[in-house]
Amino acid sequence: MNEIPEAFFSDYPLLIRLNPVIPFKTRGNAATSFSLRIPGKKVNSLKSLVVGEFLKYLETVRGGGVEPGLAFLYGKVPAKLGKLYRKALTDYVHKDYVTGVINELSESIEVPLGYSRGLVGALAAIGASNSLSECTYEILVYRIRDNYLRERCVDEKTVKSMDSEFRNQTFLNYDYVNDKPLIMPSGRNPVLLGIRGEDPAILVRALKTLKLCEEFEGWLIYKTNQGLNAHHMERSVEEFRPYQTGCVKGKVIEKPSVRLGGDVLLKLSDLENKSSLWVVFFKETGLGKVARYLVSGDVIRV
Incomplete structure (x- = not known):
């Protein structure tokens, strides 16, 4: 906050992953928020700064039908936004629901x-600030604006060596099956790379072992809900609806079938045989290798 030195972060900024099964999600399926302590006389300056940077970013990278959103909250985070966070994490959120929340909290x-x-x-993302019972962290390295549209340049050998040294304290650094790094996003955006883990100090150490072959703007550590299965809420077979996430315990009632391409499809009922649903194990997850050997009567949790 060099432009407004009177402003101070009251906590780590948040990087929140939302419902992963919503079909119109963004590629990263994430939202960010941050909480600041700032003198009242500087609020308008802050708003102008944030809006200006937001619009400048959109001019560079916007495309693909993305509809970014920007919101400011003044004061304490109300419980209504915590409820919205939990719904956005596990369910479909209709725009009328959001409009209702905004109208109710219009002041x-x-x-x-x-x-x-x-x-x-x-x-x-604002509502998540009071709703994270546990968290992980991610350090994001930001590119200079001139590089947004260029291919990212990070020495992959150093990504492997970093993973070897810190794999017990970080996660999802490298895909050894497909031989490619997982810390670099794809697409046109300002992030060069991100390292995830449970200790911010370890993330800084891990970053320093990497060889970055392009200039970067700086780095920032976020508090996140990643790697915690936060969207895996318990549901019954009967209550499951499209676009919801969750876990169900049920009984296999039909022999699994392997579809063209390698996906495995099976039918699952609740333990009382009152309701049923179809479950697909996608080939990419590797779970189909086990699912294809299930038989009628097996009880599983998915």
Whole structure:
């Protein structure tokens, strides 16, 4: 916050992954928020700064039908936003629901760029600040603006060696099956790489072992809900609906079938045989190798 030295972060900024099964999610399926302590006379300056940077970023990378959202909350985080976060994590959130939340909290919420689907993530990320019972961290390295559209340049050998040294304290660094790093995103965006783990100090040490062959703007550590199965809430077979996430315990009632391409399809009922649903084990997960050997009567949790 060099432009407004009177502003101070009150906690780590948040990087929140949302419902992974929503078909119109963004590639990263994430939203961010941060909480600041700032003198009242500087609030308008802060708003102008954030809106200006937000619009500048969109000019560079916007595309593909993405609808980003921007929201400001003044004061304490209300329980209503915590509820929105949990819904955005595990269910479909209709725009009317979000509109209702904004209208109900109109005295403390401002949406300077109007209503968009991205407001679901923006408000959910704010609501998450009071809803994370546990967390992990991610250190993100940011590119200079001139490099946004260029191929990322990180020495992959150093990614492997970093993973070897810190794999017990970090996660999802390298895919050894497909021989490619997992710390670099794809697409046009300002992030060069991200390292995930449970200790911010370890993330800084891990980053320093990497060889970065392009100039970068800086780095920032986020508190996140990644790697915690936060969206795996317990549900019954009967209550499961499209676009919801969760875990169910049920009984296999039909022999699994292997579909063209290698996916495995099976039918699951609740233990009382009152309701059923179809379950697909996608080839990419590797779970189909086990699922194809299930038989009628097997009880599983998915």
